[in-house]
Amino acid sequence: METILNKLRKAAPAAALLLTVAAGTALQGCQKTNGNDATGATASALSSDAASQVYVAPGKHDELYSFLSGGFNGQVSVYGLPSGRLLKIIPVFSQHAENGYGYSEESKAMLQTSHGFVPWDDLHHPKLSRSKGMTDGRWLFVNGNNTPRVARIDLTTFETVEIMELPNSAGNHCSPYPTNNNEYVIAGTRFSVPLDMKGGTGDVSLDSYKDTFRGSISFIKVDQEKGDMDLDFQILVPGFDYDLANGGKGPSEDWVFFTTYNSEKAGTLKEVGASQNDKDYLAAVNWKLAAKYAKEGKAREMPANYYHNKMDKGTHTAKSTVKKKVRYLLPEDCPGLMYLLPAPKSPHGIDVDPSGEFMVVSGKLASAIPVFSFSKMQEAIKNKQFDGEKNGIPVLKYESVLAAEVKEPGLGPLHTEFDGKGNAYTSMFVSSEIVKWKLKDFKVVDRIPVYYSVGHLMIPGGDTKEPYGKYLVAMNKITKDRYLPTGPELAHAAQLIDISGEKMKLLLDFPTVAEPHYAQAIKADLVAPKSVKFHKLDENKHAYVAKKESDASVTRQGNVVRVKMTAIRSHMTPDNIEGVQVGDTVYFHVTNLEQDWDVPHGFAIMGANNAETLIMPGATQTLKWVPKKAGVFPFYCTDFCSALHQEMQGYLRVSPKGSNVPISFSTGKKKAASVALK
Amino acid sequence: METILNKLRKAAPAAALLLTVAAGTALQGCQKTNGNDATGATASALSSDAASQVYVAPGKHDELYSFLSGGFNGQVSVYGLPSGRLLKIIPVFSQHAENGYGYSEESKAMLQTSHGFVPWDDLHHPKLSRSKGMTDGRWLFVNGNNTPRVARIDLTTFETVEIMELPNSAGNHCSPYPTNNNEYVIAGTRFSVPLDMKGGTGDVSLDSYKDTFRGSISFIKVDQEKGDMDLDFQILVPGFDYDLANGGKGPSEDWVFFTTYNSEKAGTLKEVGASQNDKDYLAAVNWKLAAKYAKEGKAREMPANYYHNKMDKGTHTAKSTVKKKVRYLLPEDCPGLMYLLPAPKSPHGIDVDPSGEFMVVSGKLASAIPVFSFSKMQEAIKNKQFDGEKNGIPVLKYESVLAAEVKEPGLGPLHTEFDGKGNAYTSMFVSSEIVKWKLKDFKVVDRIPVYYSVGHLMIPGGDTKEPYGKYLVAMNKITKDRYLPTGPELAHAAQLIDISGEKMKLLLDFPTVAEPHYAQAIKADLVAPKSVKFHKLDENKHAYVAKKESDASVTRQGNVVRVKMTAIRSHMTPDNIEGVQVGDTVYFHVTNLEQDWDVPHGFAIMGANNAETLIMPGATQTLKWVPKKAGVFPFYCTDFCSALHQEMQGYLRVSPKGSNVPISFSTGKKKAASVALK
CATH class of the missing domain: 2.130.10.10 (YVTN repeat-like/Quinoprotein amine dehydrogenase)
Known part of the structure; x- marks a missing residue:
């Protein structure tokens, strides 16, 4: 050769x-x-x-x-x-x-x-x-x-x-x-x-290449x-x-x-x-x-x-x-x-x-x-x-x-x-x-x-x-x-x-x-x-951040439900959510409360189309979901984070449209008041 | 420790x-x-x-x-x-x-x-x-x-x-x-x-876990x-x-x-x-x-x-x-x-x-x-x-x-x-x-x-x-x-x-x-x-395959335009397309005619949202595009395939909705007849 x-x-x-x-x-x-x-x-x-x-x-x-x-x-x-x-x-x-x-x-x-x-x-x-x-x-x-x-x-x-x-x-x-x-x-x-320097459409015959086409830097x-x-x-x-x-x-x-x-x-x-x-x-x-x-x-x-x-x-x-x-x-x-x-x-x-x-x-x-x-x-x-x-x-x-x-x-x-x-x-x-x-x-x-x-x-x-x-x-x-x-x-x-x-x-x-x-x-x-090791929670200015577990909430405004959720080894807050209805637009704003290197948490919920998100320590990420049917939908952490990672999990209940189940959320035995905005 | x-x-x-x-x-x-x-x-x-x-x-x-x-x-x-x-x-x-x-x-x-x-x-x-x-x-x-x-x-x-x-x-x-x-x-x-074995919604209170929840194998x-x-x-x-x-x-x-x-x-x-x-x-x-x-x-x-x-x-x-x-x-x-x-x-x-x-x-x-x-x-x-x-x-x-x-x-x-x-x-x-x-x-x-x-x-x-x-x-x-x-x-x-x-x-x-x-x-x-090295073109049964360049075509049926395109080193057929209109649904069905190991071709067109596709030898892949504005849109091969890869390129013209530019397509100097179906 x-x-x-x-x-x-x-x-x-x-x-x-x-x-x-x-x-x-x-x-x-x-x-x-x-x-x-x-x-x-x-x-x-x-x-x-x-x-x-x-x-x-x-x-x-x-x-x-x-x-x-x-x-x-x-x-x-x-x-x-x-x-x-x-x-x-x-x-x-x-x-x-x-x-x-x-x-x-x-x-x-x-x-x-x-x-x-x-x-x-x-x-x-x-x-x-x-x-x-x-x-x-x-x-x-x-x-x-x-x-x-x-x-x-x-x-x-x-x-x-x-x-x-x-x-x-x-x-x-x-x-x-x-x-x-x-x-x-x-x-x-x-x-x-x-x-077209005057903003025209550029709809010209391809045969006109030599006359009308230009490049730019x-x-x-x-x-x-x-x-x-x-x-x-x-x-x-x-x-x-x-x-x-x-x-x-x-x-x-x-x-x-x-x-x-x-x-x-x-x-x-x-x-x-x-x-x-x-x-x-x-x-x-x-x-x-x-x-x-x-x-x-x-x-x-x-x-x-x-x-x-x-x-x-x-x-x-x-x-x-x-x-x-x-x-x-x-x-x-x-x-x-x-x-x-x-x-x-x-x-x-x-x-x-x-x-x-x-x-x-x-x-x-x-x-x-x-x-x-x-x-x-x-x-x-x-x-x-x-x-x-x-x-x-x-x-x-x-x-x-x-x-x-x-x-x-x-x-x-x-x-x-x-x-x-x-x-x-x-x-x-x-x-x-x-x-x-x-x-x-x-x-x-x-x-x-x-x-x-x-x-x-x-x-x-x-x-x-x-x-x-x-x-x-x-x-x-x-x-x-x-x-x-x-x-x-x-x-x-x-x-x-x-x-x-x-x-x-x-x-x-x-x-x-x-x-x-x-x-x-x-x-x-x-x-x-x-190289940055993690995001500082103090400096997190996300519109829907929850910087501590007591900031977590579920609020309804019309058909929009916003879940401000926290994740830390080894639970999510809240981990029980009710009152969501079919056709609502649900936003899960998940804040990872960890302030340590290499402890991401993930969030996935069954039924969501864009099924997951991954959140670096100190950051907030949002998953949007429009539930299509009633039922109970488990959510969980998708990034193995601790020996009790498999236990880092919760449930969200979706009721039919027009149902009278009120918004409520809880973690462990503490029932939290729901928040409803106009 | x-x-x-x-x-x-x-x-x-x-x-x-x-x-x-x-x-x-x-x-x-x-x-x-x-x-x-x-x-x-x-x-x-x-x-x-x-x-x-x-x-x-x-x-x-x-x-x-x-x-x-x-x-x-x-x-x-x-x-x-x-x-x-x-x-x-x-x-x-x-x-x-x-x-x-x-x-x-x-x-x-x-x-x-x-x-x-x-x-x-x-x-x-x-x-x-x-x-x-x-x-x-x-x-x-x-x-x-x-x-x-x-x-x-x-x-x-x-x-x-x-x-x-x-x-x-x-x-x-x-x-x-x-x-x-x-x-x-x-x-x-x-x-x-x-x-619910009767197909009910499963909309139950989360408090009922112990009574109503089951697993399955x-x-x-x-x-x-x-x-x-x-x-x-x-x-x-x-x-x-x-x-x-x-x-x-x-x-x-x-x-x-x-x-x-x-x-x-x-x-x-x-x-x-x-x-x-x-x-x-x-x-x-x-x-x-x-x-x-x-x-x-x-x-x-x-x-x-x-x-x-x-x-x-x-x-x-x-x-x-x-x-x-x-x-x-x-x-x-x-x-x-x-x-x-x-x-x-x-x-x-x-x-x-x-x-x-x-x-x-x-x-x-x-x-x-x-x-x-x-x-x-x-x-x-x-x-x-x-x-x-x-x-x-x-x-x-x-x-x-x-x-x-x-x-x-x-x-x-x-x-x-x-x-x-x-x-x-x-x-x-x-x-x-x-x-x-x-x-x-x-x-x-x-x-x-x-x-x-x-x-x-x-x-x-x-x-x-x-x-x-x-x-x-x-x-x-x-x-x-x-x-x-x-x-x-x-x-x-x-x-x-x-x-x-x-x-x-x-x-x-x-x-x-x-x-x-x-x-x-x-x-x-x-x-x-x-391990399979390439797909046999003879066995390609894709509904819109073009097995040789002369099979390439552009057809309109209502507002759907189908481009049956072929790719082979180093050109696409057709490489000039006119007659597409804003709002049409355009399908590019691209067949890679190569019958050799490791010669994929790619296809990308400016303006498309799902901008690309990649086609293995012998296969057909389809990119769908609904043009939003008039103009000339270049397309090209995205996988460096030959010394003339950079020349493997063409243009598609989009005219305003209702324009009277007829469907036409060509490669080199040969103008091909357009095909219009009802």
Whole structure:
């Protein structure tokens, strides 16, 4: 197989590559055989070495947190490295039956959008917040792809605390990219759509793609202290597809770069139509200048309709605000704002080296990897080395901005990260390998097969000024026979590679939840010490909190019955409730009175549709229920909390509508007075 | 700390135990320190040994599949052993944003119940199907706890294929227990509720608990070839709480045993009220005799209302059947059907040893573990060694059925499994340890601390006639500092212990998704060879399948628009659709044409609420969408499938209601005729 690959590498050009794309599956099958051989006979000494490198003994902690996107599950998965153990799934854009996110009354507003409630979306790129170009362990920003949104996760609680919807966007894929001090989180559209600056419907013929479709780049301002986001303005850009983005650093830190494909503006069968041009573009945007233009009144305003959802810390309750307009800039009005750099064919990843001088562009159908020079780009702009323009945006001459091309790197380059020691690592989808090359002379120095068809790769801090060049994680798109089979649906496959030496060394295969598209990792000591252990009951400002058992109550107001309930080992108060009627709307506001680490309580009641909720110590969560029939319905704690957990249980009686059973509630023998409000 | 524990062990009795329960958290904190010490200084040689025992080198497979329940997430998690790697989450009783279970039109019916659609429930006990008392790797049965149901997972596809709701049940906890050849899967209620055999509402005062509440045991018949389930009959039992169950084997294989607590019939503050009696009961039921009684006309019939949901193999579509009656037996009518064995205090686990002679009952508040003898029980029944009766059920004399008590085992015994080499292993919740004792003389021979507060434990096949006594998995209820912290919500903690030698040896901590209550494990070669790689397109009988691109179509019938779409690397057909109007109900029936392993395609469209679906090769999945506004909505493949995945995309135009844009669809340049039905 190696021979065929080498022949293909040498034959190189696009036609052969397209053939190779089709042959991808066959290659994967063959490589598997090689892989098994490699890990066979001679490998047992190596194997025990690798075993001790990834083993985290009981009671010890992993060295790094890694945050892998879940892709089509809409969530973020937190893995410890080097063990590859799944520490938590953080729900972001999808409901999560593990902890009630998107099911509880408190969290439902997080998933509200201008299209209504979206219980399941597609999440791609996690990016850690930055201080002076270095990840600071405060927040994690992630993108919602299908329903364009950017979310912020708080790394003291590992909870999604804010979601900002993006108007004028479709397929929010080159997103989110925080600048070096989180001044902005920047997000570009993958798909262009008809944009009507006067707020029209956008109901146009699909044949009008070339004339009416546009993309957009959103600039979300971030509060430096609190992290709060606000959509400041957008730039409306030509109707290409925008794929990935990354910010500059050091000399280039005022700039952000976007790969584009489909500069052909094909509106159908893009597989063919968007692969016609020999070159598409890297779009370079001066974000600082953009912010200046926007501030100085260059921005116009258009009608829009988008949601901004925030989780309130005190009430543990999310609220939505609907925004009705958005400011925008047009590149043609803003000289110096944006340039296009020609980049061979259908580029996917754009990655900037730690010095900020080199922009590496991986053309997924290209036979070489172009590396652009930021200083040459500045020079070329000054000298107006243009090759015409597109929609009023100057196109720079390819040769004027090129530092070098990495030759014969492999097939299907997608993404590049850096180790901080002068090396770059590029993932090769088609030839299923990671290729290491030197920034000094752009020469390939090592390659290692991965199983199979790697997409993103990640080095902790590998996109910052100072990478932590010890490990690399390959996120592979095809799994096949890497793990015990689980029917047609398989886990995705990540591989941990030791990059501390001259030669890369494969340490561990670990399966991942859903499909990781990119990841971030950070040393544990930047996050762990700030981790919150429980919510302080004193600071709980939930509208229906019961801070002690004597605050528990059941009240009726019309056909709404509110149960303020407390949970503490090992009973709920109240645990006997009567007087509820068929058709009432019953809210169980359950407060977990525990003030200790890792003592959640759960609450479930038979007959409820959204059957459960889970409540962390000190918090209040609400389950809503409209009983459909009369009877006695047991409720209980769903999280094994003590030796008497099985006894932590109660009953609610539902009587027919119009019944004269009064509201009453009790625990043990103490009967409590009912409360009826008008 | 050890000293205090020992003192407590010696002081033993119930009062001290209750104090200890309260002190549980404090104990856990102290033990942590010990644990860290233990894994420190002298431990590095041991550590590297353990590392190589759990390391599964890249390209190699785990030795065993383990199936851990997810508890309050309603799912089953599949982990490879010994690596502890999460291979798959199988959705059962909850929606799952990873693969669309409970979201796609095909799977929604799986979550329908007599209470309506339940998107999230609580799952506790996985049990593998059996042949001659040995796990056979065909199916996995699991219980829905809050909304009483039993589900069957097919282990050729790792998919939930059947869910049977159980009437007259509440908190379906001692469930499901397959007999030795899956003749029946048996399920008992945890909570008793008012049962009205005439189909009345059950709207009674909670004060009437003692008089009106009853439990039930359900007998689900299983088709020996296909696995199809059907509720055959129930036994209505006294109004205790029923906690766990297990079947006999060998001499006792006609019997199934249930622990009960709350024989006090307390209806409030059970923490106190259900802990009054010195002894509750082990209920022994002769299931074969029960089946005979039911067959011979002893069963009466009562009105009921419950769902039976099945996934059809050919259409990949679930259908619900609603059942309206159920047969029941009363123990008082059926001599020899059921006996009660007094068991000290509030017993939790009941586990039968491989020979079928010993029934081990773990009283969570008891100071010793009683082991009952099946042969003595038979003898005592014959000799009528009764101590009165309860609701017409004879109570056997404690001494007449006791084989022995395991003395000073530890605090808070919960569950016991067996290694097939004459040893039993019991989990101790309060003293956080696994205790090994001999079946020969009931003497404790080893103990190992676990972190923290172990609930269930599992030895592969440890509940069968021939356990695979190499590993033990402890499923711990408290995690605290075992992993890098992730805010207030932590993963649960499993620990893998080597039990192949005289002394138990801790190998690995691995975090688990949600809260595992029990698990099963089986050697990989009993499952892996039968694993299905993809669905055969030829055998796809979905009502709206498109088996080739030329079958793709868009049809309107009134305000329903059906899109029969195909997906294959790297385009969808059609990829341009016009003529849809605001307010239409649009069904996207997407067929994945791939016939290769591990090439799923996803489908997402902007604007849709249930935004996505995921389609395995050869299958058809449906996303439903009611567009709310006019415009152009991009759709795309959400699972990275090829080098041109990013190009796998299309557009749908929505026009205002009443617009005269005709239905049309196309791919590339070929315009296809629209189809309009009346």
